[in-house]
Amino acid sequence: MNTEFLFADRQLTLIRYPEKHQHVSLQAWDSADELVIEHVESALSEGALAEADNPKLMFFNDDFGTLGCWFAHLNPWWVSDSYIAYRSLLENLTANALSPSVNDNTIQAPLKTLTSVDSLSFSPENDIDMVVLKVPRALALLEQQLIDLQRFITPRTQIVATGKVKSITKSVLALFEKYIGTTTTSLAKKKSRLIFATPDKLTQVKSPYPTRWEARSTTGQSLVLDNLANVFSRQSLDIGARIMLEHMTVSANDVVVDLGCGNGVLGVNALALAPDARVIFVDESYMALESARLNVLNNFPDKIDQCEFVASNCLESLLGRENRPAVTKILCNPPFHQQNAITDHIAWQMFSDARELLIKSGHLVVVGNRHLDYHIKLKKLFGGTKVLASDKKFVILGTAKR
Structure with missing residues (x-):
């Protein structure tokens, strides 16, 4: 470079x-x-x-x-x-x-x-x-x-x-x-x-953001989701998240990381599935993290103390802590571009960081386009992977830390 x-x-x-x-x-x-x-x-x-x-x-x-x-x-x-x-x-x-x-x-x-x-x-x-x-x-x-x-x-x-x-x-x-x-x-x-x-139109106007729409949780509950201006898939539920919602499982004792959380829909859904779970929302976008915080407050305001919102490059901020959280499950829908450059280094670092952060027998669940071949990276890092669900365009892969 x-x-x-x-x-x-x-x-x-x-x-x-x-x-x-x-x-x-x-x-x-x-x-x-x-x-x-x-x-x-x-x-x-x-x-x-x-x-x-x-x-x-x-x-x-x-x-x-x-x-x-x-x-x-x-x-x-x-x-x-x-x-x-x-x-x-x-x-x-x-x-x-x-x-x-x-x-x-x-x-x-x-x-x-x-x-x-x-x-x-x-x-x-x-x-x-x-x-x-x-x-x-x-x-x-x-x-x-x-x-x-x-x-x-x-x-x-x-x-x-x-x-x-x-x-x-x-x-x-x-x-x-x-x-x-x-x-x-x-x-x-x-x-x-x-x-x-040239500033000659300075009449203040009301911002159209955040935009708001509803989604259905795995439990059937209606979720109200706010999206600040720079949130990925700001206007509707993206396809990857939709298929993930259909196949998510979370238990009461889980410490869940919603990695690359966007508006936090996966982490919010984790609270719908397991109200006692702890959820850590991680993203490099401050608007994404604020949207996730708003959406916990919109749907589970009494659970906000069980949640944390962390600005980070992948999982670096959590890995750098003296007392790391005992993470049992990481949910991830990786990006494949940085600014205007298409790259796979973000997904690779996310998977590597996930392996380091998870407790033994903890699970990483990844959703992505089939053509990205995430199963190859996961096999190199974790020793194996399992297809949890798929359609013509997307696949959900699961792997465990041994």
Whole structure:
């Protein structure tokens, strides 16, 4: 993996967290980062931003901390929905001798970090001079962020977004027009482009998120499910979860981990099956974890003390504890992409971490597309696997720690 970012006579060492699991062809920055760095540096050297004594900047969706490291000297705000992006930023600040100060999983200096959930109610002490967004994969997340911005930007705030040309669609531009104002784009350079939005439509609107729908638990109980903007399968129950619900089993003494929990439907269903079970919801998305928390409160408010909501890269946060939970069952619907890269390293790490965390005879239950061949990975790690259920597209695999 290329870790040396050489640009505009500066050099940074940058990794994609976790570095040891990344493919050699991947790197922590792209041409969209370079394009927006060039633009912001130009704005800082001339014009209104250059005249400010201490310009206030705010960055959204900085995938692996490249922008945060480059502009750390300006003490900006840095907002992300990704725990992996946060850990990447932390590692990269440290690697470049930028001395991050951390308190309660929040970086306080040289920049200030916010989760996407924190930003829903964020109110800065001073006006923000420039907002920089990397266009996220999920349009709903972009929409929520633009709605959030309406609360604290002013007509003088410069709004610039960046992304690959293929990600800057008519739908993306329409959201900027709807929530910010007059929107234009730059010419394409190295397959990336900038978006410029002038804040002339700052009428605050009510967010359409979280979206709410109902699902049926294994016991037949109706479940009310809220989904914040960046939750996978936000508008309906995904097919993998549906087949898992049909075949889940949980007992009263189980300590269950809903790994990659999304809106938490599997963990909530575990509470329907076994009201005395302890459930740990784990995801790298802060909006996913908040959705899961809301959904426990929606359906089993008296069980919230039996639940825990953990931001983590796979199961690292639990494995790193001095007193690990005695996990008996892990339910997992693994993702097979990270940002815009298709990869199997996340599933592999999830399975490896599950084997380490489970107690002896504990079970890992995995649902996934048949073509992903998860049974091969599971056989290597656990020594064998069993097909619990399948259809034309999905398969549920179960394996035990020996």
